[in-house]
Amino acid sequence: MDLTVLLGAPGAGKGTVAARIAAPLNAKHVSTGAMLRDAVKAGTPAGLCAKAYMERGELVPDAVLADMVGDLLAAAPRDARFVLDGFPRNTNQAAMLDTLAARHNARVDLAVCIDVPLDVVLDRLGGRRVCPACGANFHVRTLAPRQAGVCDSCGASLVTRADDQPDTIRNRLAVYEEQTAPLVAWYDRVGKLRRVDGSGDADSVAAAVRRVVEGG
Numbered sequence: 001m002d003l004t005v006l007l008g009a010p011g012a013g014k015g016t017v018a019a020r021i022a023a024p025l026n027a028k029h030v031s032t033g034a035m036l037r038d039a040v041k042a043g044t045p046a047g048l049c050a051k052a053y054m055e056r057g058e059l060v061p062d063a064v065l066a067d068m069v070g071d072l073l074a075a076a077p078r079d080a081r082f083v084l085d086g087f088p089r090n091t092n093q094a095a096m097l098d099t100l101a102a103r104h105n106a107r108v109d110l111a112v113c114i115d116v117p118l119d120v121v122l123d124r125l126g127g128r129r130v131c132p133a134c135g136a137n138f139h140v141r142t143l144a145p146r147q148a149g150v151c152d153s154c155g156a157s158l159v160t161r162a163d164d165q166p167d168t169i170r171n172r173l174a175v176y177e178e179q180t181a182p183l184v185a186w187y188d189r190v191g192k193l194r195r196v197d198g199s200g201d202a203d204s205v206a207a208a209v210r211r212v213v214e215g216g
């Protein structure tokens with residue numbers, strides 16, 4: 001089982017890239033943020049625990065993620081491939097992922113960091129609209145749906161994510177710098193880090209990430 005990790009600040013485009021490269025790589029896109037939002041919606045014990053952290057833009061406790069990702073790997077076929085979007089998010093989770101991977105005969109092949117300047121990140125998060133029904137992502141200007149406010153894929157009304165409000169965005173970026181950015185050095189040390197310029201449009205960034213993953 002091969003696991004490709006996408007790194008990058010909130011708004012760097014991890015979800016957009018993962019959604020575009022998963023099918024051509026014959027992989028499954030795993031967004032821990034989406035899994036947690038589903039758990040919150042469904043009112044599961046994990047969701048009840050996660051809700052307040054997510055609303056503040058903080059990381060959900062590692063134990064919740066360990067259970068979620070552990071269950072995912074345990075249920076996966078041996079030849080599965082995953083593109084991990086939003087996990088790991090700190091060095092403890094990266095160590096956890098190595099332990100879980102070893103247990104399930106899996107390995108992290110690469111960590112691809114999508115580099116985007118801060119002003120682009122702020123614009124992307126501020127203009128992001130999401131589909132609450134199918135999870136598709138849009139941007140009011142750069143990735144606009146065909147009809148304003150309506151999901152291209154399923155026709156539901158688009159919304160602004162609760163954690164894309166300005167105060168929460170600031171907090172998420174601070175959490176990223178403090179807890180997630182050190183993962184870039186973590187994966188560099190073990191020779192698995194690749195970097196991609198993420199400031200272009202969604203298709204070209206996704207194509208660049210795909211080339212890097214296919215190149216190994």
Ligand code: AMP
Pocket residue numbers: 010031032033034036053054055057058059060061065085086087088089093163172
């Ligand atoms: P995302 O959709 O990846 O931006 O994640 C949205 C929110 O879900 C984050 O701000 C965190 O509160 C939570 N979250 C997602 N992935 C993780 C993770 N690996 N560890 C802790 N919290 C997470």
